[in-house]
Amino acid sequence: MITDVAGILVxxxxxxxxxxxxxxxxxxxxxxVGVSVEGSAPGTRETDLCRTGNLxxxxxAVVLAGGSAFGLSAxxxxxxxxxxxxxxxxxxxxxxxxxxxxxxxxxxxxxxxxRPDEAMGYAACEAASAGPVAQGCxxxxxxxxxxxxxxxxxxxxxxxxxxxxxxxxxxxxxxxAVNPFGDVWDPERSVIVAGPRTEQxxxxxxxxxxxxxxxxxxxxxTTIGVVAVGGTLSKEGAxxxxxxxxxxxxxxxxxxxxxxxxxTLFCLATGGPEIDISAAGTAAAIAVERAILxxxxxxxxxxxLPVGRFE
Numbered sequence: 271m272i273t274d275v276a277g278i279l280v281x282x283x284x285x286x287x288x289x290x291x292x293x294x295x296x297x298x299x300x301x302x303v304g305v306s307v308e309g310s311a312p313g314t315r316e317t318d319l320c321r322t323g324n325l326x327x328x329x330x331a332v333v334l335a336g337g338s339a340f341g342l343s344a345x346x347x348x349x350x351x352x353x354x355x356x357x358x359x360x361x362x363x364x365x366x367x368x369x370x371x372x373x374x375x376x377x378x379x380x381x382x383x384x385r386p387d388e389a390m391g392y393a394a395c396e397a398a399s400a401g402p403v404a405q406g407c408x409x410x411x412x413x414x415x416x417x418x419x420x421x422x423x424x425x426x427x428x429x430x431x432x433x434x435x436x437x438x439x440x441x442x443x444x445x446x447a448v449n450p451f452g453d454v455w456d457p458e459r460s461v462i463v464a465g466p467r468t469e470q471x472x473x474x475x476x477x478x479x480x481x482x483x484x485x486x487x488x489x490x491x492t493t494i495g496v497v498a499v500g501g502t503l504s505k506e507g508a509x510x511x512x513x514x515x516x517x518x519x520x521x522x523x524x525x526x527x528x529x530x531x532x533x534t535l536f537c538l539a540t541g542g543p544e545i546d547i548s549a550a551g552t553a554a555a556i557a558v559e560r561a562i563l564x565x566x567x568x569x570x571x572x573x574x575l576p577v578g579r580f581e
Contacts, residue, residue: 281398289380304508347391376413514551518558
């Protein structure tokens, strides 16, 4: 799990009736931050700060939330929780917690009137720990679905998943809320495990797009996540690792990075042994791939939608 990386805590807050929620990845002592936004419909906060050439080097938390752009409010609760405990960037008159965030669209399932807010972000922090992380339909994964090319009623329920990989003595972990326009693939078996449902089974979103039969579900998607590296990276290195980690998206989601997705990955490097950037990025992509499959594997039927299939 991503909490195998020392210094990383994860907490969820969920609304199982409205089918939305928040997941917070805390690094209270600060972690070098990077980001890669590859989808064309992102909902984000503080991503410019994460890029190279800007003043701040570290973040204290990353927020993943449902609720579309409304869900960005959850980050205010995370800031309040961190400030109360003395964590933040020293900015003269105050410590300012650095809390980037990304949101996904889950308003088409459950209630569109209930969205993650400041209180839910604070509650996710209160629930955070360095122990085992709940997977499936919790936190930001509560309202996640895959395969909306035939409409939300033909989609498959997914959720949030986590995994980790070791590179020598360094642990690289990932947590991903899986809400794509496209299908989720198991690359080892070359089969769709979550996607648009027909009477004959899963349809291929790629085939539907190329055949002109797809309902292009604007705004109903986006896969977001965090990669954590338990080693030392520069800010440039963290940004490179975040970009390389998107390979895990490409291996398990098809199509990915569409005009209807806001796919975003953050990287947090907590310090420790030096690690080769290429090795860290390769491990991050593997961790992301496994986290995505775990998000499908641990999902539960909700909102009238069934889960995917793992045989």
